[in-house]
Amino acid sequence: xxxxxxxxxxxxxxxxxxxxxxxxxxxxxxxxxxxxxxxxxxxxxxxxxxxxxxxxxxxxxxxxxxxxxxxxxxxxxxxxxxxxxxxxxxxxxxxxxxxxxxxxxxxxxxxxxxxxxxxxxxxxxxxxxxxxxxxxxxxxxxxxxxxxxxxxxxxxxxxxxxxxxxxxxxxxxxxxxxxxxxxxxxxxxxxxxxxxxxxxxxxxxxxxxxxxxxxxxxxxxxxxxxxxxxxxxxxxxxxxxxxxxxxxxxxxxxxxxxxxxxxxxxxxxxxxxxxxxxxxxxxxxxxxxxxxxxxxxxxxxxxxxxxxxxxxxxxxxxxxxxxxxxxxxxxxxxxxxxxxxxxxxx
Amino acid sequence: xxxxxxxxxxxxxxxxxxxxxxxxxxxxxxxxxxxxxxxxxxxxxxxxxxxxxxxxxxxxxxxxxxxxxxxxxxxxxxxxxxxxxxxxxxxxxxxxxxxxxxxxxxxxxxxxxxxxxxxxxxxxxxxxxxxxxxxxxxxxxxxxxxxxxxxxxxxxxxxxxxxxxxxxxxxxxxxxxxxxxxxxxxxxxxxxxxxxxxxxxxxxxxxxxxxxxxxxxxxxxxxxxxxxxxxxxxxxxxxxxxxxxxxxxxxxxxxxxxxxxxxxxxxxxxxxxxxxxxxxxxxxxxxxxxxxxxxxxxxxxxxxxxxxxxxxxxxxxxxxxxxxxxxxxxxxxxxxxxxxxxxxxx
DNA sequence: CTGAAAGCGCTAACAA
DNA sequence: TTGTTAGCGCTTTCAG
Numbered sequence: 179x180x181x182x183x184x185x186x187x188x189x190x191x192x193x194x195x196x197x198x199x200x201x202x203x204x205x206x207x208x209x210x211x212x213x214x215x216x217x218x219x220x221x222x223x224x225x226x227x228x229x230x231x232x233x234x235x236x237x238x239x240x241x242x243x244x245x246x247x248x249x250x251x252x253x254x255x256x257x258x259x260x261x262x263x264x265x266x267x268x269x270x271x272x273x274x275x276x277x278x279x280x281x282x283x284x285x286x287x288x289x290x291x292x293x294x295x296x297x298x299x300x301x302x303x304x305x306x307x308x309x310x311x312x313x314x315x316x317x318x319x320x321x322x323x324x325x326x327x328x329x330x331x332x333x334x335x336x337x338x339x340x341x342x343x344x345x346x347x348x349x350x351x352x353x354x355x356x357x358x359x360x361x362x363x364x365x366x367x368x369x370x371x372x373x374x375x376x377x378x379x380x381x382x383x384x385x386x387x388x389x390x391x392x393x394x395x396x397x398x399x400x401x402x403x404x405x406x407x408x409x410x411x412x413x414x415x416x417x418x419x420x421x422x423x424x425x426x427x428x429x430x431x432x433x434x435x436x437x438x439x440x441x442x443x444x445x446x447x448x449x450x451x452x453x454x455x456x457x458x459x460x461x462x463x464x465x466x467x468x469x470x471x472x473x474x475x476x477x478x479x480x481x482x483x484x485x486x487x488x489x490x491x492x493x494x495x496x497x498x499x500x501x502x503x504x505x506x507x508x509x510x511x512x513x514x515x516x517x518x519x520x521x522x523x524x
Numbered sequence: 525x526x527x528x529x530x531x532x533x534x535x536x537x538x539x540x541x542x543x544x545x546x547x548x549x550x551x552x553x554x555x556x557x558x559x560x561x562x563x564x565x566x567x568x569x570x571x572x573x574x575x576x577x578x579x580x581x582x583x584x585x586x587x588x589x590x591x592x593x594x595x596x597x598x599x600x601x602x603x604x605x606x607x608x609x610x611x612x613x614x615x616x617x618x619x620x621x622x623x624x625x626x627x628x629x630x631x632x633x634x635x636x637x638x639x640x641x642x643x644x645x646x647x648x649x650x651x652x653x654x655x656x657x658x659x660x661x662x663x664x665x666x667x668x669x670x671x672x673x674x675x676x677x678x679x680x681x682x683x684x685x686x687x688x689x690x691x692x693x694x695x696x697x698x699x700x701x702x703x704x705x706x707x708x709x710x711x712x713x714x715x716x717x718x719x720x721x722x723x724x725x726x727x728x729x730x731x732x733x734x735x736x737x738x739x740x741x742x743x744x745x746x747x748x749x750x751x752x753x754x755x756x757x758x759x760x761x762x763x764x765x766x767x768x769x770x771x772x773x774x775x776x777x778x779x780x781x782x783x784x785x786x787x788x789x790x791x792x793x794x795x796x797x798x799x800x801x802x803x804x805x806x807x808x809x810x811x812x813x814x815x816x817x818x819x820x821x822x823x824x825x826x827x828x829x830x831x832x833x834x835x836x837x838x839x840x841x842x843x844x845x846x847x848x849x850x851x852x853x854x855x856x857x858x859x860x861x862x863x864x865x866x867x868x869x870x
Numbered sequence: 871c872t873g874a875a876a877g878c879g880c881t882a883a884c885a886a
Numbered sequence: 887t888t889g890t891t892a893g894c895g896c897t898t899t900c901a902g
Contacts (some may be wrong), residue, residue: 183655185894186896186897187875187895192697195872195873196872196873196874197874197895197896197897198872198874198875198897198898199871199872199873201896201897201901202872202897205897209871209872210871210872211871211872214872228652228655228656229656229895230582230656230894230895230896231581231587231656231657231658231898232578232579232581232582232587232657232894232895232896233578233582233894233895233896233897234895234896234897235577235578235581235878235896236576236582236878236879236880236894236895236896236897237895237896237897237898238878238896238897239878241577241578242658243636243637245635246638251724260623260624260626260627260834261627263619263622263623264619264620264623264817265619266619267613267618267619267622268619268817270614272613273609273610273611273612273614274610276608276613276638277607277608277609277610277613278606280609280638280640281606284646284649287649287653288654289591289635289637289638289639290637290638291589291636291638291654292592292622292626292634292635292636292637292884294626300630303630303633306574306633306773307633309529309574310574310575310576310577311576311577311578311885312577312588312589312902318622328827343902360560392675397670411802416821421801436880440883457885471610471614475762486537487885488569492556497561508899529880531879531880532879532880532881533879541888541889542888542889542890543879543880543881543887543889543890544881544889544890544891545887545888545889546889547880547881548881548888551881555887555888556887557887557888558887560887560888575880576879576880577876577878577881578878578879579879579880579881579894580878580879580880580881581880581894582878582879582880582884582894582895582896583879583880583881583882583893583894584880584881584894585894621878765882789871
């Protein structure tokens with residue numbers, strides 16, 4: 179006795195009205211007699227009706243679903259496909275992104291579909307998924323600057339919004355941070371607290387964000403009379419941060435301040451300093467970037483440049499919706515302002 | 525000139541066959557003349573056809589989508605809704621789960637929809653989403669034993685598979701680990717390496733998994749002549765692990781081995797020990813549980829009981845598909861075997 | 871303000 | 887082996 183799920187028709191009969199009227203009530207369209215609205219709502223409750231998503235999507239040409247894509251730049255060298263997912267999610271960055279996206283979507287009864295696009299095949303799958311209309315658009319978070327996905331989707335006119343300015347220029351909407359301003363804040367804070375021999379550990383320099391943070395930091399240091407700043411390149415991982423710090427100290431043993439281009443590296447820096455017997459912040463002050471969960475997990479908690487990830491991710495979803503609904507047709511860029519969060523490390 | 529997306533009809537005309545034939549080719553159904561198959565495939569390529577997901581879902585009554593639900597036990601006390609998502613994703617556990625699920629789904633051109641169910645309202649939304657047929661079933665990962673979601677879905681006969689035996693008994697399929705066996709391995713390893721004053725830090729004891737790990741550990745210790753084992757309860761967080769260790773040491777200063785019921789706590793234990801000037805493993809050996817990313821991040825890397833999360837998650841997806849397709853109608857339990865991974869901490 | 875009716879694009883009987 | 891056709895359940899003109 180597996181009874182068929184109730185349809186609009188059933189509710190209509192129960193309420194003594196037409197399908198159209200029930201549909202109007204379900205979709206909150208005005209111009210329906212309040213009394214009838216109540217009757218319909220009763221009938222819905224009585225029958226346990228739930229509108230069929232596929233039928234609705236078919237006629238409205240909208241899945242009411244967005245894809246959340248974590249995208250890399252790899253080719254089809256297959257192995258490590260599984261690793262990509264776990265590594266991407268392990269980034270403390272990710273939780274805040276999802277939180278922001280979900281915060282925007284949930285009130286709209288929408289939920290993100292999680293996709294990984296680390297190979298050519300996976301990228302084609304993302305495009306295919308969108309073409310099938312299973313998702314209306316994609317929120318793209320690239321781990322590499324050379325990610326070909328944005329261009330791929332743009333070429334097919336599939337709606338998408340990127341996190342961060344694309345490395346390969348493409349007519350695409352994106353959300354980004356004023357990285358230079360953030361780096362400036364870090365520099366000024368270190369100088370204000372009295373640091374005079376300050377170095378910086380950058381992210382991978384093929385990333386625009388890493389370049390901008392470096393440029394902003396240098397700029398500000400120069401303006402304050404420090405034209406030469408020791409620089410070491412890191413890879414945004416804790417180990418790479420620790421290694422970069424050791425390289426820096428070898429050349430410049432008297433460093434008293436470090437700006438690391440993300441919190442994860444800054445945390446590595448703090449650990450390395452502790453091992454070397456240098457106190458943070460007394461001997462060396464450390465400033466991170468992002469204000470990710472790594473900032474609080476570090477010992478001591480990091481002074482850092484906060485990137486409002488939740489709002490940025492939510493805004494991405496909002497921009498994507500506009501693009502899907504055709505409210506906006508031209509690519510746009512929205513740049514958020516960073517904020518200095520002072521904790522114990524500097 | 526926004527040309528309408530090509531439909532089955534267009535491909536059929538292009539290939540000079542009927543819609544049905546194109547449909548058969550698209551869906552890989554036999555009994556189609558190879559020559560015609562080629563012609564159809566050509567036509568598909570020429571037109572750039574992609575089957576409409578909604579239309580397909582409408583007629584097959586299947587969305588080809590699974591929900592991946594992270595579920596709590598909270599009520600509607602609203603605040604911290606956003607926190608729930610980021611906290612859940614911050615768990616090193618999560619990356620492996622997603623990796624396993626995606627590994628199973630991707631070859632089937634399926635992708636998980638990410639949902640969070642930490643309040644009554646959110647739980648109702650999950651049920652509604654399934655009732656609408658926007659997803660065919662749910663993979664449920666509960667953070668609390670008292671999670672009401674499984675029972676809610678089971679009552680509506682909505683397909684779902686749980687990670688871990690439900691705290692509230694319900695006729696639901698689930699995947700779990702032989703926790704007792706895992707704890708036994710930990711105990712035997714500590715004893716084998718010569719530890720004689722061994723303590724354990726448990727997870728929240730309302731969780732069946734935490735209870736089982738404790739029981740298995742005690743059982744084995746007893747069998748080997750250690751009827752009394754100091755126990756402290758933790759909360760599966762690093763801080764709670766460190767705190768529990770300090771409590772234990774206060775009562776039992778000469779402890780030479782600790783079994784922590786997860787890696788995150790074990791990591792906290794290692795840090796606390798280091799601060800107290802005790803070496804790991806020379807002074808105190810530490811064994812964790814899970815083999816999550818925390819195990820490698822710890823200093824030293826943790827000896828731990830591996831839980832094959834990826835396989836378990838993949839199996840959940842598989843079991844859910846069976847349930848959706850009606851291949852299996854009775855609730856089932858699949859229990860996985862743990863494995864001891866020996867690293868530096870014990 | 872409400873109802874009748876025409877599809878949305880596809881699959882799956884059933885016929886040929 | 888291929889084609890014809892009847893829906894899947896809903897939204898949305900267009901009449902009334």
